[in-house]
Structure formats: structure tokens, C-alpha cells
Amino acid sequence: MLDRKGTYAAPLMAGLLLVGGIFGCGRGPGDAEYEKGMRAIREGRLVRARAHLEKAVRQRAGRGDTGPACNRLGMVLWELGAPGDAIEAFQKSRTRSPDSFDALYNLGYALVSEGRAEHAEEVLTEAALVHPQDAQSLQLLGAAFLEQGKWDRARQAYERALRRRPDDPALLCGLALAEYGAQDPSSALKRLQALTKGHPGYAPGHFNLAAVYRFGFNRSGDADRALNAYLEAAEGPDARERAARLRRGETPPPRRARRTREEDPLGLEPRPERDRAAATEAFGRAFRHYAAGDFDEAAQWYTRAVEHDETYEEAFYNLGLTYHKLDRLDAAAAAYRRALELNPASARARYNLALVHYQRGNLREAQREARAVLAQHPDHRSSEHLIRLIRENGEERDGEEE
Numbered sequence: 001m002l003d004r005k006g007t008y009a010a011p012l013m014a015g016l017l018l019v020g021g022i023f024g025c026g027r028g029p030g031d032a033e034y035e036k037g038m039r040a041i042r043e044g045r046l047v048r049a050r051a052h053l054e055k056a057v058r059q060r061a062g063r064g065d066t067g068p069a070c071n072r073l074g075m076v077l078w079e080l081g082a083p084g085d086a087i088e089a090f091q092k093s094r095t096r097s098p099d100s101f102d103a104l105y106n107l108g109y110a111l112v113s114e115g116r117a118e119h120a121e122e123v124l125t126e127a128a129l130v131h132p133q134d135a136q137s138l139q140l141l142g143a144a145f146l147e148q149g150k151w152d153r154a155r156q157a158y159e160r161a162l163r164r165r166p167d168d169p170a171l172l173c174g175l176a177l178a179e180y181g182a183q184d185p186s187s188a189l190k191r192l193q194a195l196t197k198g199h200p201g202y203a204p205g206h207f208n209l210a211a212v213y214r215f216g217f218n219r220s221g222d223a224d225r226a227l228n229a230y231l232e233a234a235e236g237p238d239a240r241e242r243a244a245r246l247r248r249g250e251t252p253p254p255r256r257a258r259r260t261r262e263e264d265p266l267g268l269e270p271r272p273e274r275d276r277a278a279a280t281e282a283f284g285r286a287f288r289h290y291a292a293g294d295f296d297e298a299a300q301w302y303t304r305a306v307e308h309d310e311t312y313e314e315a316f317y318n319l320g321l322t323y324h325k326l327d328r329l330d331a332a333a334a335a336y337r338r339a340l341e342l343n344p345a346s347a348r349a350r351y352n353l354a355l356v357h358y359q360r361g362n363l364r365e366a367q368r369e370a371r372a373v374l375a376q377h378p379d380h381r382s383s384e385h386l387i388r389l390i391r392e393n394g395e396e397r398d399g400e401e402e
Contacts, residue, residue: 030059034069041076050076057092067097074106083114094123101131108140117147135164135171142174151182169195169202176208180254185216186344196229203239206230210246211254217342218311223247265331266319266338270307279309286318295325306338313342317349329356347373351383363390 037052053073060066074089090107097103104127111120124141131137138161145154158175165171172195180188192209199205210226213219227243286301302319306312320335336353339346354369367390370383377383 030056030066030069033059034072037069037072037076041072046076046080050080065096067093067100067103070096071100071103071106074110078110083110086110087114087116099130101127101134101137104130105134105137105140108137108144112140112143112147115147117144120144121148133164135161135168138164139168139171139174142171142178146174146177146181149181151178154178155182167198169199169205173202173204173208176212177254180212180216183341185212185341188212189216189344196226200229201233203230203234206233207242207246208254210243214246214249215254265328265334266303266306268303268307268310270310274311275308276312279305279312279315282308283312283315283318286315286322290318290322295322298322299326311342313339313346316342317346320349320352324352324356329360332356345376347377347380347383351380351386354383354386358386358390366390 033052033056037049037056040046040049040052050073053069053076056069057066057073060069070089070093074086074093077083077086077089087107087110090103090110093100093103094107104123108120108124108127111117111123121141121144124137124144127134127137128141138157142154142157142161145151145157155175155178158171158178161171162168162175172191176188176191176195179185179191189209189212192205192212195202195205196209206226206229210223210230213223213226224247227246231239231243282301282305286298286305289295289298289301299319299322302315302322305315306319309315316335316339320332320339323329323332323335333353333356336349336356339349340353343349350369350373354366354373357363357366357369367387370386370390373380373383374387
């Protein structure tokens with residue numbers, strides 16, 4: 001979904017944890033002010049509540065039981081729109097009541113909301129240790145990991161939370177963002193499709209589905225339909241403008257992991273702006289070199305094509321074929337995977353990826369990919385043949401590209 005700054009963020013829960021310990025019975029220093037502050041909160045008089053709670057904290061200075069008052073004060077300051085002061089109050093509550101889950105949770109929530117993800121990670125990790133069964137703190141921890149681009153750790157946090165709340169739409173949405181960020185757009189797409197089907201009234205699911213369609217798969221028609229569903233489910237005056245910005249391409253895409261040369265055997269250097277015309281010209285040159293058997297030149301030109309346009313599925317697929325011819329299997333597998341990111345239904349890319357796995361001796365992965373092809377295309381004979389080879393004679397490494 002979009003946060004208040006117009007960027008993608010994991011969905012958060014509605015607000016702070018509205019709990020806190022009993023401060024006293026009106027007999028010690030600060031107890032009377034605390035009770036006045038609590039009464040003012042119930043009456044909705046937050047400015048007065050702030051004054052009473054601040055007095056209560058000062059009067060109990062040096063005592064070990066000021067944590068609950070600091071926590072309540074932080075909640076009042078948050079509602080009054082003073083996040084910096086609220087975070088300071090929550091931090092004091094945490095210091096004075098180190099085992100208080102309430103203080104840890106509220107501090108973590110405030111830090112995530114204010115974009116201080118690294119500090120939030122430390123606090124929420126501690127909260128998860130204090131109360132390991134709480135799904136809300138795990139959800140916040142996942143959001144903190146997302147903000148830092150720690151995709152695998154975000155995924156783990158959301159998966160732990162989902163074991164406690166299996167059908168929570170906000171958790172499912174956060175997990176999808178983690179999968180997208182970890183360069184697994186196909187899983188993100190499937191999860192968001194299932195989410196919006198099961199929770200049609202959950203607006204962030206439709207918005208993120210539209211974003212994945214647009215930026216992950218270049219499927220503008222599906223993105224428009226998802227945005228229409230978002231507008232039906234969304235509340236508030238900003239929804240229509242958010243949808244319009246996404247349609248116009250003015251909203252930045254969801255964050256994804258950046259590939260390094262060590263992580264990506266293709267070693268691509270994408271251009272700052274997509275240029276399909278230049279990509280098409282490079283593709284034509286590559287195709288001619290490939291047809292002439294000049295595979296080294298073909299690989300260079302296909303590489304230029306995908307650097308000009310990272311959504312060019314055909315160029316990634318042909319780049320995979322070219323590296324396959326050159327027996328550069330790591331690069332071939334990487335190119336086939338990029339083609340599959342753009343078109344998960346591509347049987348030819350998936351089959352050739354299975355063939356690469358087979359030729360490298362990764363028989364389990366080869367069989368899995370070949371079965372995935374057959375699940376979509378039961379009459380795919382090359383996949384049937386490959387599975388038969390694996391079963392009958394796993395030592396052989398022969399196969400035929402498509």
C-alpha cells in the first residue's frame with residue numbers, strides 16, 4: 001500500500017497497543033495526577049491528560065514504577081501529533097519497565113511509522129522474545145525488515161505471524177511485498193491474487209496487485225482492473241489520486257533487491273530509462289549473429305537489448321539460448337529465470353531451465369521444473385522425455401533445447 005509519503009509500505013495495524021499497568025491506588029507521589037490523567041483520557045481531553053501524566057512522571061522520578069505512566073504519556077503524545085516526544089516517552093517506559101511488552105510494542109510501532117526501521121528492528125526483536133506468540137509485533141518486525149530491504153528476514157517474520165493468524169490480509173500483503181522484493185514476483189502475484197479473491201474488501205491488496213501487474217509483469221490491462229477493484233474497496237479522498245498516479249506511472253515501483261555481478265551471472269547494467277526502440281534494434285542484430293552461429297556476438301547484443309529494456313521477455317529467453325549454446329550454464333539459467341519473472345507461464349523458458357538443471361546434475365530441480373511445465377501443458381513431450389531420463393538413467397546429461 002502507499003504510506004502517507006506516497007511510497008510503498010507494508011500494511012500496519014490500526015494503532016498503538018492500548019494497554020498499560022495500574023500506576024497506583026492514589027496514595028503515593030504522582031498517583032493522584034496519574035488518575036486525573038487517565039480520567040482526562042477517557043473524557044477525550046488529551047491536552048489536559050498530557051499535563052497530568054507529565055506531572056505524575058516528574059513526581060515519581062527516581063522510583064521504579066513510572067513505566068506505565070510513561071507509556072500512557074507516549075500514547076497521548078502520539079495522538080496529539082507529537083511523534084518525537086511520544087518516542088522519547090516510550091523509550092523511558094522501556095528503560096523503566098524493561099520486561100513490559102506494551103512499552104516495547106508501542107515504541108516499535110512509533111519507530112516503524114516514523115521510518116526509523118533500524119532502531120525499530122532492535123526493539124521489535126526484543127518484543128518478539130518477550131511475547132513470542134504475538135502476531136502484531138511480528139507484523140511490525142516484518143515491516144521494519146521491508147523498510148531496510150531485508151527481504152528474507154521480512155518473509156520469515158510474516159510467515160511466523162501467519163502461523164498465528166493464518167488468514168490475516170495485512171500479513172498476507174506484507175509477505176507478498178517481501179516476496180516481490182526478494183526477486184520472486186511470481187509468488188507475490190499468486191499470493192496477491194488469492195488475497196484479493198478471499199478478501200475482496202481489502203483495498204491494499206488490490207493496490208499492490210495492480211503494482212505487481214504493472215511493474216513486475218508489464219500487464220497494464222490487469223493492473224487497470226485491479227485498480228478499479230481498489231477504488232471500489234478503498235475509503236478516503238486520496239484513493240482516486242493514488243490510483244491515477246499509478247496509472248500514469250508517477251508512483252515509483254515497489255522496491256526490489258538489486259542484483260550485483262556476484263549475484264547475477266548476466267552482469268547487466270540497465271539504462272536509467274527504458275528504451276524499447278533501442279532494445280528492438282539490438283535484438284535484431286543479436287538474432288542475425290545467432291543465426292550465423294556467432295554466439296559470442298549474439299550474447300553481447302542480446303545483453304544490450306535487455307539493458308535497454310528489462311521487461312523484454314523474448315530477449316531474455318534468447319539470451320538464455322545463446323549462453324546455453326556457449327555452455328555457460330549459470331548465465332543461461334539466470335536469463336531463463338528473468339524470462340520467467342516476466343512471463344511465469346512460458347513453457348519454453350521453464351523447460352530450458354529444467355534442462356540446465358539436468359545438465360548440471362541438479363536432478364531434483366530439473367524434475368520440479370519439468371513437472372511445472374506438464375502441469376500447464378500435459379502434452380509437452382520434451383518435458384515428459386526429460387522426466388523419463390531422470391527416472392531411468394540419472395547419469396546421462398543429454399537433452400535438447402527448445
